Amino acid sequence: MTEFDAQLRDTVRQLGATLGATIKHQLGEEWLERIEHIRKSGRAANKGNTESSAALQQLFSELSDKDLLVVGRAFAQFLNLGNIAEQEYNSATHIDVSLDTLFEHIERAKLNQQSVQKAVSDLNIDLVLTAHPTEVTRRTLIHKHSELAKCLTELHQASLNDHQRSSLQARIADLIAQAWHTEEIRTIRPTPVDEARWGFSVIENSLWDAVPEFLRDFATRLDAHYELPLPLDAKPVQFSSWMGGDRDGNPFVTSKVTEQVLLLARKRAAKLFAIDIDKLQVELSMSECNPALRDVVGDALEPYRALLRPLVNQLRFTRDDIDRYLNTGTATDQSAWIATQEELIEPLMLCYNSLVETGLQIVADGLLTDTIRRAHCFGVHLLKLDVRQDSQRHADVFSELTRHLGLGDYNQWSEADKQAFLLRELSSKRPLFPRKWSPSDDVQEVLDTATTIASHSRHGFGIYIISMASEPSDVLAVQLLLQEMGVDWPMPVAPLFETLDDLNQSPHVMRNLLSIDWYRGYIQGRQYVMIGYSDSAKDAGALAAGWAQYQAQEALVELADEYQTQLTLFHGRGGTIGRGGLPAHAAIHSQPPGSLSGGFRVTEQGETIRYKFGMPKLAKRSLGIYASAIIEAILFPPPQPKQEWRETIQTMADNARDNYRSIVREHPDFVPYFRVATPEQELGKLPLGSRPAKRKPTGGIESLRAIPWIFAWAQTRLVLPSWLGVMRAIEAHYNAGGQATVDDMIENWPFFESRLSMLDMVFHKADPKISESYDKRLVPEELKHFGETLRSELSDSIAMLLKLTKQNSVMEGDQQGKESMNIRAGYLQPLHYLQIELLERIRAQNALAEEAQDSDKVAVLERAMMVAIAGIAIGMRNTG
Numbered sequence: 001m002t003e004f005d006a007q008l009r010d011t012v013r014q015l016g017a018t019l020g021a022t023i024k025h026q027l028g029e030e031w032l033e034r035i036e037h038i039r040k041s042g043r044a045a046n047k048g049n050t051e052s053s054a055a056l057q058q059l060f061s062e063l064s065d066k067d068l069l070v071v072g073r074a075f076a077q078f079l080n081l082g083n084i085a086e087q088e089y090n091s092a093t094h095i096d097v098s099l100d101t102l103f104e105h106i107e108r109a110k111l112n113q114q115s116v117q118k119a120v121s122d123l124n125i126d127l128v129l130t131a132h133p134t135e136v137t138r139r140t141l142i143h144k145h146s147e148l149a150k151c152l153t154e155l156h157q158a159s160l161n162d163h164q165r166s167s168l169q170a171r172i173a174d175l176i177a178q179a180w181h182t183e184e185i186r187t188i189r190p191t192p193v194d195e196a197r198w199g200f201s202v203i204e205n206s207l208w209d210a211v212p213e214f215l216r217d218f219a220t221r222l223d224a225h226y227e228l229p230l231p232l233d234a235k236p237v238q239f240s241s242w243m244g245g246d247r248d249g250n251p252f253v254t255s256k257v258t259e260q261v262l263l264l265a266r267k268r269a270a271k272l273f274a275i276d277i278d279k280l281q282v283e284l285s286m287s288e289c290n291p292a293l294r295d296v297v298g299d300a301l302e303p304y305r306a307l308l309r310p311l312v313n314q315l316r317f318t319r320d321d322i323d324r325y326l327n328t329g330t331a332t333d334q335s336a337w338i339a340t341q342e343e344l345i346e347p348l349m350l351c352y353n354s355l356v357e358t359g360l361q362i363v364a365d366g367l368l369t370d371t372i373r374r375a376h377c378f379g380v381h382l383l384k385l386d387v388r389q390d391s392q393r394h395a396d397v398f399s400e401l402t403r404h405l406g407l408g409d410y411n412q413w414s415e416a417d418k419q420a421f422l423l424r425e426l427s428s429k430r431p432l433f434p435r436k437w438s439p440s441d442d443v444q445e446v447l448d449t450a451t452t453i454a455s456h457s458r459h460g461f462g463i464y465i466i467s468m469a470s471e472p473s474d475v476l477a478v479q480l481l482l483q484e485m486g487v488d489w490p491m492p493v494a495p496l497f498e499t500l501d502d503l504n505q506s507p508h509v510m511r512n513l514l515s516i517d518w519y520r521g522y523i524q525g526r527q528y529v530m531i532g533y534s535d536s537a538k539d540a541g542a543l544a545a546g547w548a549q550y551q552a553q554e555a556l557v558e559l560a561d562e563y564q565t566q567l568t569l570f571h572g573r574g575g576t577i578g579r580g581g582l583p584a585h586a587a588i589h590s591q592p593p594g595s596l597s598g599g600f601r602v603t604e605q606g607e608t609i610r611y612k613f614g615m616p617k618l619a620k621r622s623l624g625i626y627a628s629a630i631i632e633a634i635l636f637p638p639p640q641p642k643q644e645w646r647e648t649i650q651t652m653a654d655n656a657r658d659n660y661r662s663i664v665r666e667h668p669d670f671v672p673y674f675r676v677a678t679p680e681q682e683l684g685k686l687p688l689g690s691r692p693a694k695r696k697p698t699g700g701i702e703s704l705r706a707i708p709w710i711f712a713w714a715q716t717r718l719v720l721p722s723w724l725g726v727m728r729a730i731e732a733h734y735n736a737g738g739q740a741t742v743d744d745m746i747e748n749w750p751f752f753e754s755r756l757s758m759l760d761m762v763f764h765k766a767d768p769k770i771s772e773s774y775d776k777r778l779v780p781e782e783l784k785h786f787g788e789t790l791r792s793e794l795s796d797s798i799a800m801l802l803k804l805t806k807q808n809s810v811m812e813g814d815q816q817g818k819e820s821m822n823i824r825a826g827y828l829q830p831l832h833y834l835q836i837e838l839l840e841r842i843r844a845q846n847a848l849a850e851e852a853q854d855s856d857k858v859a860v861l862e863r864a865m866m867v868a869i870a871g872i873a874i875g876m877r878n879t880g
Contacts (some may be wrong), residue, residue, distance in 0.1 A: 076871030498532030541660030659725030
């Protein structure tokens with residue numbers, strides 16, 4: 001064990017002891033002893049001690065509902081503290097290892113300056129913050145956890161004296177006590193505006209510092225290794241958001257919400273830049289300046305302050321007047337708000353150039369450079385808001401309109417007729433929508449969204465994404481709606497290809513679209529396409545979806561080259577393999593060659609935002625990982641797959657798809673088993689994100705979103721969607737004479753190797769014994785065979801993976817990752833047994849007639865269940 005591993009374990013123990021003292025202070029010595037007994041039994045049970053497992057389950061069966069709630073809260077808090085300790089550990093170690101590795105690789109390859117310069121200039125990372133319902137921790141607790149992490153960082157400084165150490169330990173105890181006495185579960189769902197505010201806070205508390213620090217470090221390395229400058233206006237990383245713009249299946253995201261979020265983002269940007277530039281005008285007290293600055297400020301004694309002070313005042317006015325407008329509906333003077341990047345950047349560059357010309361380069365390269373780089377990255381809008389809507393909602397607008405105009409029903413027209421109508425209207429100068437038309441509420445909301453886009457600056461928006469896009473008319477319809485509502489700039493419109501069929505059809509759809517002369521003129525040589533990972537994996541299983549995504553990207557890159565169009569692929573990944581989740585380096589290197597030429601755009605979802613970007617040092621590290629992986633992929637692209645590999649992976653993908661669907665879609669016992677063996681139905685009551693868990697409130701499993709689908713299986717540690725059918729398909733080909741080909745693919749094809757690497761991690765998180773414990777208590781006898789069959793395939797899959805990767809145990813090559821999960825495993829075990837007990841009690845209550853149910857009992861049980869669900873999600877380090 002390394003020194004740092006020992007430090008991490010010691011930190012976890014100390015935090016656990018502090019929490020224990022808090023529990024003892026509130027509940028007494030007896031409760032502390034009980035919690036400690038459960039913790040030790042959980043650790044023993046995790047190591048295979050069946051007597052400890054049985055004892056835990058017996059103990060929980062004897063505890064009252066309220067006592068179960070206390071136990072659940074204690075172990076959820078232990079896991080939270082363990083995660084905080086690990087985050088702080090990661091932020092303190094190996095911060096820049098990815099950039100170190102990158103430059104070492106470049107130097108070994110003896111690449112020239114021009115090659116490196118081109119790769120750096122092509123670096124374009126767009127991280128899209130989303131608020132899908134995966135973040136289970138309340139915002140108030142996130143704040144306490146951030147403060148706790150800061151304390152841990154300070155505590156591990158070698159220069160502390162005894163008084164400083166004692167003060168920090170007291171503050172840590174204070175924060176842990178605050179967290180223990182805070183409700184960890186929301187009583188109501190967050191609104192889309194709440195989610196957006198949280199996203200803004202991530203920028204303010206972490207990324208605001210991390211971005212200039214990362215760029216400063218990156219620039220220093222470029223200069224030291226290759227004498228290459230990083231231009232001040234370089235924007236290798238930028239941020240977009242779906243929070244307040246993603247209305248697909250979320251009735252709570254309205255045009256009014258979108259407008260409010262846009263204004264709140266501008267308000268936050270004005271606040272942050274006002275603070276920065278106020279610091280600048282305090283520091284830049286010099287009297288000497290160049291002629292360009294003197295022409296602007298006249299004979300002011302302190303020219304820099306004279307230039308910046310009005311900018312600070314304008315930013316403060318913008319902040320306050322937006323707040324006034326949001327609260328009262330009226331503003332003092334919207335025309336006086338800071339509105340463009342130029343208003344922010346031009347005075348800053350005047351200062352910069354003047355300082356350089358007067359011999360003060362060292363001053364120019366300080367806080368001023370950081371502020372200029374923030375201005376280029378975040379700007380006056382803070383981030384760019386994407387808008388997403390289902391294609392059918394757009395089609396319904398034209399269906400209602402054409403029926404009103406007596407032209408028939410647009411929804412019943414052929415694709416050719418739809419395109420002809422849309423293109424004719426796109427080229428027309430007359431308005432299409434009648435003044436006296438009174439559309440339905442749903443249609444009016446779509447129109448109001450387009451009107452909101454028209455009434456705000458283009459610089460506040462990213463792209464418009466169409467989910468369930470399957471035809472060129474889906475894209476043209478959005479462009480006509482935007483045009484009719486007054487959007488006078490070419491907003492990028494991206495079709496989202498989600499299901500297996502949609503992915504397979506995407507090249508055909510995009511060829512039809514790019515063959516339209518009007519459309520090519522509209523996009524001006526730039527096309528976005530979003531690749532969906534969640535729904536395709538839910539539809540066809542992990543391997544078939546992954547191969548379909550790869551092939552779609554390959555074909556789309558080739559098509560873009562044919563039409564001389566810059567293609568940006570937008571990856572809708574989640575945090576888990578079942579939703580396309582891969583470590584950044586593996587994800588990027590497993591993409592087809594050429595797929596990064598138009599930049600790299602990817603969603604960062606839910607709790608993964610906090611784990612990657614929750615603290616400045618973590619965020620800087622994550623940005624370094626992304627940047628180094630992309631530059632490396634540009635300079636050293638992965639190989640084109642051999643024809644033999646293609647044929648092999650296609651055979652395996654088809655087989656894996658059939659394996660997966662034979663269980664999930666076709667087996668009559670699957671849905672009944674899923675309902676009783678997992679807490680899927682109870683998950684619907686957990687107030688996670690603002691979006692409903694189902695697309696249709698009355699729908700069955702087919703309407704369940706991919707996120708709670710993954711979440712439910714993760715809770716029972718079967719993690720089924722991530723592996724079902726995959727290794728069985730690989731094994732069949734391997735045993736049928738394909739051993740040499742499969743070994744070759746593992747050794748030389750990053751796409752295939754990364755799939756096995758992620759399964760390696762998934763299989764470490766899986767625990768057949770825990771899954772079996774759920775079945776024993778919750779699944780009726782006639783369905784228990786089904787769980788046994790699934791666990792048998794899981795065991796066989798693990799054995800096959802170990803054979804292929806030549807390992808004795810899973811995650812043998814990632815001891816740090818393995819240790820991370822092991823630290824949490826002993827705390828997770830009691831929560832699973834607790835959840836099983838709670839599920840049995842809740843379902844017993846639900847089985848009673850409504851008048852016989854005890855409402856107080858149900859309330860306590862449901863709260864305890866929410867705590868258990870959240871605790872397991874925290875321990876697994878991901879929900880969906």
